[in-house]
Amino acid sequence: MKTTLIKSLYRETEKHLNTSVQITGWIRTLRSSKAFGFIEINDGSFFKNVQIVINDTLPNFKELSKLPICSSLSIVGKLVETPGTKQPFEIQAESIEVVGLSNSDYPLQKKRHSLEYLRTIAHLRPRSNTFSAVFRVRSLVSHAIHQFFFERGFVYVHTPIITGSDCEGAGEMFRVTTLPLKDVPKNEDGTVDSSQDFFGKETNLTVSGQLNGEIFALSHRNIYTFGPTFRAENSNTRIHANEFWMIEPEMAFADLKDDMAAAEDLVKFVIKFVMEHAPEEMEFFNKFVDKTLKERLTNVLESDFGVITYTDAVEKLKNSGVDFEFPVEWGCDLQTEHEKYLSGEVFGRPVFITDYPKDIKAFYMRMNDDNKTVAAMDLLVPGVGELVGGSQREERLDMLEKRLEEMNLSKEDYWWYLELRKYGGTVHSGFGIGFERLLMFITGMENIRDVIPFPRTPKSAEF
């Protein structure tokens, strides 16, 4: 007999009703009396369980009625409707085989556990309702992203994880080495002799695939990266992890407007995809994690995203009458409180802030004609703040070289990046979106440690 997945019982109920089905899965709950009992089974294929009814006509009824939670079973029985009860149907067991017996001290008993405790048992927490949902949605959001770009002909590029240069200067990096730390080889002047390291020079973990991505935009036109990135920041906050995934599309013959349109399309596509493919999980998040979630996401889906320049945004903040913790002046970085005010109060929908002062943005962003601002954009979302950051890239060789000089960066280090402008340079744009931030936005989960299977944070690299 072929095993049927619980997902199929829920999604194709008609097909199975009043037939004998076989399912395999784990006991989530079990209660029994002398003559009969109920077992809730989850088989991993679906958020919801199915109820199994057992009674003493089963030869192993006694054994079954005392099984520890989480034991694995193979069940054959008839699927019948159960009108008027919580669940739409149940299985009347005809035979049950115990596939694996669990220990009775299973740490995930029915009572609610704190998220903090569950982090310490990251090998078991995916079995809890919350994390069953979180990690199924994580997978769906990944797929939505790949599907979005595939449908639009984008090429997926695997940019390198181990990198020979800190090109973006985006933060502290992790060193990758095979040098013996006990006895690191040194040069005569006492500095580390990195020529003896595995790659013949100093290497680190990547902070961004963007510059490599630009190479492929200038050959394959529309491309994206989606891979792990790393920051060695010693920040123990709810939104920082040292290993996280980023999505970085890059498009040739695309200006800042095209860039914003692509970001808006992507965010809406992903939300719609998840709502369609994980209605049970989204219902759960809305009920138990964040009661404003569905309203917030629906608002995003139904809005045309706003656009305002940084300069106008600063004016609005200064004239708002709000007493911000960080006062606003033209030239300053916007803080989360400002971002939330702009998207939440001023616009009430997602809004792109454009044309930031050059001094607070990276060297590769395209200089505007005013010579003060660059063609950058950040997407701010109500309740969350920044979700996307992007820009049109500087395609003019002379301007780019000037910016490198101004920022004391070495032209030699960027030789190939400059050559992209020398040979076949063209208008192009891109953006980056932090995958975990997107996930927190979509699930309502508040701590980045709870949307990553095995989070890496300062002093913690367990499992």
Add this chain to the structure above:
Amino acid sequence: MKTTLIKSLYRETEKHLNTSVQITGWIRTLRSSKAFGFIEINDGSFFKNVQIVINDTLPNFKELSKLPICSSLSIVGKLVETPGTKQPFEIQAESIEVVGLSNSDYPLQKKRHSLEYLRTIAHLRPRSNTFSAVFRVRSLVSHAIHQFFFERGFVYVHTPIITGSDCEGAGEMFRVTTLPLKDVPKNEDGTVDSSQDFFGKETNLTVSGQLNGEIFALSHRNIYTFGPTFRAENSNTRIHANEFWMIEPEMAFADLKDDMAAAEDLVKFVIKFVMEHAPEEMEFFNKFVDKTLKERLTNVLESDFGVITYTDAVEKLKNSGVDFEFPVEWGCDLQTEHEKYLSGEVFGRPVFITDYPKDIKAFYMRMNDDNKTVAAMDLLVPGVGELVGGSQREERLDMLEKRLEEMNLSKEDYWWYLELRKYGGTVHSGFGIGFERLLMFITGMENIRDVIPFPRTPKSAEF
């Protein structure tokens, strides 16, 4: 006017014929006489170019006729059929704007370059025919893999890149550290004080996500990982890279037979997907890279994969009369020459070798009743050798503990892996497939450096 992609000109020709279209792209070739000329344009969206016809009625004809290769253009013109010529259609230019002027010393002129030379200009090689095809197919194979698992309800799991333990012992690892190499902190006994390192202990780059993947198989049933993995092996061969991507599915309630069925389905799905979505690229590989390619892939698609035990395979090799470089005895690892002989000569189609001696396989593979072999499988493919390696996992706590002891591995290091057997353990299986090896198999490319955008090999981490 909206830009049309060259892909659309080829795929939806009827829609555009005899209409005015705008395209943007880069000059691949240009030849002109006094009154007219031909420009081949590639826009990155498609493997093939489109031919633009220019003549002296264009106001900037003179400028255009002298443009360097790789300059970027925006062209408006009429798409017309060209019966009897090499290309199916061409564009008669009505106006052309130069978007970006390339330097005339562009290194990728029309003549053929060696693959070795092209590796030194990895920022430009994606623009050559070969690498335009390779990296588009790389993206398609990635998508095929995600699509295969999505359709079957598998959950995609991002297992960690930075790992606190060398759990699989699969080879030398790269250390990840923020300790100052110039002055590494030491304990009193002279050993490295890793407690001062970023994560409070020694951390390395992952060699496999399998053990973490098993965690999720026991919660979400059918899962897969697809991410970068690392080996610090100092091997300068055409099939070794130090950074490569792996796909590792893991399935609960699945035995070795289910495991082999899943691997066969996956390999066939991916080949079919690429043949359907990249016919031009596959034609190119078959013509210029490996003339047996299409025949080889078709054979795989049309075969039922064979199955033979290791023990029987060794018998066949010993009785083959072939003078192998490495003689075969029961207990030895099969070499590539043996693998190629079995799949190529004995079977003439892909074949699974099963039930290997326990001593040449990893500790987590399920012990067979003979206590000598384990429920492992390797998939061998004609012309390539091993493509997939997998096994049923040892789900019996006592057997697994015994194997750890036998192999001098510490139970403490595997505490959570052992707990997976203690709580909710069940029959489960999985396999691993090297993404780049799969790509080489599908494209016919012979050096792993030529299927990775920016390869990392000993003494080389450029771009």
